[in-house]
Amino acid sequence: MIRGRDVIAQAQSGTGKTTTFSIAVLQSLDITARETQALILSPTRELAVQIQKVVLALGDYLNVQCHACIGGTNVGEDIRKLDYGQHVVSGTPGRVFGEQFESLCINF
Numbered sequence: 001m002i003r004g005r006d007v008i009a010q011a012q013s014g015t016g017k018t019t020t021f022s023i024a025v026l027q028s029l030d031i032t033a034r035e036t037q038a039l040i041l042s043p044t045r046e047l048a049v050q051i052q053k054v055v056l057a058l059g060d061y062l063n064v065q066c067h068a069c070i071g072g073t074n075v076g077e078d079i080r081k082l083d084y085g086q087h088v089v090s091g092t093p094g095r096v097f098g099e100q101f102e103s104l105c106i107n108f
Helices: 017-028 045-058 075-084
Strands: 038-041 066-069 088-091
Touching: 017 038, 017 045, 038 045, 045 066, 045 088, 066 075
Parallel strands: 038 088, 066 088
Antiparallel strands: none
């Protein structure tokens, strides 16, 4: 991940996968740039929120901005947060790639 490559990680529950890739994501961020630099997709809302919490906890001293874009929450709040600037977006494919976000154009 640090070299800019995609990673697929598979291991038993509780082995530190989320922490491992969160640290790699945090190392690659330019905190001075208030724009989305990492998109983390999860199959469930619960996992997307868990990842957001880990990124915020580990990146607390960096003042990292991370938002979870998941179904069942206010779309207007998602758009407001993304307009404000989030370094990392954790979300589910249905919400992240939904029609309501076409105008935001998260570029990578």
